[in-house]
Amino acid sequence: MSQARLFVGNLSYQTGETDLQDYFAQAGSVLSVNLMLDKMTGKSRGFAFVEFATPEEAQKAIDQFHDQDFQGRKITVNVARPREERAPRERFGGGGGGGERRERYDRGDRGGDRGGERGERRERY
Numbered sequence: 068m069s070q071a072r073l074f075v076g077n078l079s080y081q082t083g084e085t086d087l088q089d090y091f092a093q094a095g096s097v098l099s100v101n102l103m104l105d106k107m108t109g110k111s112r113g114f115a116f117v118e119f120a121t122p123e124e125a126q127k128a129i130d131q132f133h134d135q136d137f138q139g140r141k142i143t144v145n146v147a148r149p150r151e152e153r154a155p156r157e158r159f160g161g162g163g164g165g166g167e168r169r170e171r172y173d174r175g176d177r178g179g180d181r182g183g184e185r186g187e188r189r190e191r192y
Contacts, residue, residue, distance in 0.1 A: 069147075070122035070125060071122045073118070073119070074145050075087065075117055076143040077142050077143050081138070082111060084102045087115055091132070096121075098120055099116075100115060101118075128144060
């Protein structure tokens, strides 16, 4: 992992990549900004990675911005560590199972068909 790539944490959820680009440019030449987004909602997860042209510029950014206020939050700025390997997760929570398997459209004892004609509605008094 490059010593010029930084982890930036505790960001406001309204912070954008251009906000980070402009802010960190005070410390040196920013090559890239990668704001982490939630896969489901597309909203910020509150952290990002910022890559500088040199390790010296990255160290200057750590010295200048770590534990400083940015958009109302005290941010964390460290050298980024390699991503830790994690065991693969079951899709959608996995687990469960057990019990008797039913035919695909068999509703069992859970009631009947919910669609179709129901007749006219009458007013309640």
